[in-house]
Amino acid sequence: MKISHAEYDCIVMGGGPSGSTTAALVADVGYRVLLLERDAEPRRKVGESLMPETYWVFERLGVLEGLKHGPFVQKVGVQFVSSSGKESSPFLFTRHDPRECGRTWHVEREKFDPFLLDNAVKKGVEVHRGVRVLEVVFEVDRAVGVRVAAEVGAGEAASAAAEAASPSSRDVIRAKVIVDATGQAGLLGARFSLRKPNKDFRKAAVWGHFRGSRRDVIDNGVMTVCLRTQSNRSWFWHIPLSNDVVSIGVVGDADYFFGPGAGTPEEIFAREVADCPAMGQRLAGTEKVAGLDVVKEYSYLTSRSSGDGWVLVGDSWGFIDPIYSSGVWFALKSGQLAADTIVEGLKNGDTSGEQLGKWVPEFARGTGWVRKLAEAWYCGQFRVGKFIREYPHHVRPMTDILIGRIFHPGAGDIFNDLDPWLERMKAEGVTS
Numbered sequence: 001m002k003i004s005h006a007e008y009d010c011i012v013m014g015g016g017p018s019g020s021t022t023a024a025l026v027a028d029v030g031y032r033v034l035l036l037e038r039d040a041e042p043r044r045k046v047g048e049s050l051m052p053e054t055y056w057v058f059e060r061l062g063v064l065e066g067l068k069h070g071p072f073v074q075k076v077g078v079q080f081v082s083s084s085g086k087e088s089s090p091f092l093f094t095r096h097d098p099r100e101c102g103r104t105w106h107v108e109r110e111k112f113d114p115f116l117l118d119n120a121v122k123k124g125v126e127v128h129r130g131v132r133v134l135e136v137v138f139e140v141d142r143a144v145g146v147r148v149a150a151e152v153g154a155g156e157a158a159s160a161a162a163e164a165a166s167p168s169s170r171d172v173i174r175a176k177v178i179v180d181a182t183g184q185a186g187l188l189g190a191r192f193s194l195r196k197p198n199k200d201f202r203k204a205a206v207w208g209h210f211r212g213s214r215r216d217v218i219d220n221g222v223m224t225v226c227l228r229t230q231s232n233r234s235w236f237w238h239i240p241l242s243n244d245v246v247s248i249g250v251v252g253d254a255d256y257f258f259g260p261g262a263g264t265p266e267e268i269f270a271r272e273v274a275d276c277p278a279m280g281q282r283l284a285g286t287e288k289v290a291g292l293d294v295v296k297e298y299s300y301l302t303s304r305s306s307g308d309g310w311v312l313v314g315d316s317w318g319f320i321d322p323i324y325s326s327g328v329w330f331a332l333k334s335g336q337l338a339a340d341t342i343v344e345g346l347k348n349g350d351t352s353g354e355q356l357g358k359w360v361p362e363f364a365r366g367t368g369w370v371r372k373l374a375e376a377w378y379c380g381q382f383r384v385g386k387f388i389r390e391y392p393h394h395v396r397p398m399t400d401i402l403i404g405r406i407f408h409p410g411a412g413d414i415f416n417d418l419d420p421w422l423e424r425m426k427a428e429g430v431t432s
């Protein structure tokens with residue numbers, strides 16, 4: 001790896017959506033930004049269904065045209081299927097907001113992440129792939145730089161990087177601000193033990209890509225469908241992608257999936273499909289595109305979001321749950337908010353923890369509404385269709401949360417009715 005400068009204004013660790021957004025927006029105003037991504041090659045990842053509110057960050061990044069003409073299918077809504085197989089009416093985003101921003105996309109991450117990274121390069125970011133940040137270097141309590149190593153065995157790009165990087169792996173690449181966008185790896189969160197796992201959401205997922213599954217086309221787009229299993233011990237996502245491929249995954253308690261005597265991922269997946277006839281129908285006659293992947297124990301917040309010279313964004317800051325497909329939206333939004341405070345701080349010569357974390361309280365408040373709706377999903381009584389039939393006026397605020405429009409006063413008003421309703425359902429013995 002041959003870096004162009006000994007010192008940068010900003011170093012971003014991680015080239016997922018949060019990292020590429022932060023880097024692009026800081027570089028866009030002329031600052032010197034270095035982004036280091038561990039993976040030498042893009043790879044398949046979870047996080048394929050977007051929320052419509054991503055539109056506004058895409059607009060800021062200048063990538064809307066690329067997305068519209070790119071390889072991704074349009075997502076126009078979301079639908080829930082109860083444990084008895086009853087389908088809720090679709091939450092159609094375009095009917096909720098007929099503007100262009102009412103639509104979004106289902107994305108293959110091995111194409112989407114490089115698409116955003118390429119945009120960062122266009123904005124002037126110096127990007128290196130196949131380079132792992134080993135550690136953030138501190139002087140007293142201030143982050144001042146990083147030490148790096150090339151990833152071993154990650155292909156040609158990595159070996160080229162290894163050659164040049166290993167002699168310098170003791171060297172510090174310096175910057176005024178270090179952004180931790182390392183996702184679930186959470187480099188700084190691990191160093192300072194900042195991560196607070198959500199004990200109620202100790203989940204795991206088994207997922208893969210299949211060709212030939214049913215896809216319902218509405219308004220020239222497709223929907224993300226979330227289906228509960230009959231026993232209610234897990235739920236499936238069904239996310240149609242391009243080229244007739246559909247991403248299908250099942251999410252359940254980590255202990256239930258991978259406790260003592262657990263089967264292989266294939267056995268777990270098959271057992272849960274057998275418990276979900278509606279998914280069985282969608283899988284009938286499909287062909288698996290590649291092997292199944294497993295993701296475990298992934299819900300947490302961090303007790304601190306920034307310090308002098310450093311800030312966390314995206315999954316490195318926190319992750320709720322996949323149920324409402326909010327992760328990439330939060331990655332983009334936190335990247336944008338962090339970039340704005342970094343730029344302000346660099347301009348004013350203030351890169352204190354207080355300055356770099358200024359955006360967090362409002363972000364935490366908004367994302368908290370999605371967390372609360374996720375808790376409702378798992379509480380065992382939430383029948384989405386039944387709630388909406390009883391409170392039809394809540395279809396709009398509920399859709400607002402489902403599209404990610406959560407950063408405004410009143411975003412959580414739905415819970416004034418939903419909380420007592422869930423209590424009533426519990427008393428009446430209703431299950432989701």
Ligand SMILES: Cc1cc2nc3c(=O)[nH]c(=O)nc-3n(C[C@H](O)[C@H](O)[C@H](O)COP(=O)(O)OP(=O)(O)OC[C@H]3O[C@@H](n4cnc5c(N)ncnc54)[C@H](O)[C@@H]3O)c2cc1C
Binds near residue numbers: 038315322331
């Ligand atoms: C089961 C499951 C299903 C999900 N489904 C959805 C969904 O449908 N929709 C949605 O929006 N979200 C979904 N998510 C969440 C989504 O995947 C994440 O929220 C999103 O990818 C976060 O983006 P990020 O940029 O913060 O992190 P990531 O996308 O994880 O990017 C982090 C990057 O950092 C790199 N990195 C790590 N360590 C280092 C290091 N030391 N040095 C350099 N680079 C490093 C990694 O290689 C990676 O590229 C799901 C999550 C799970 C667990």
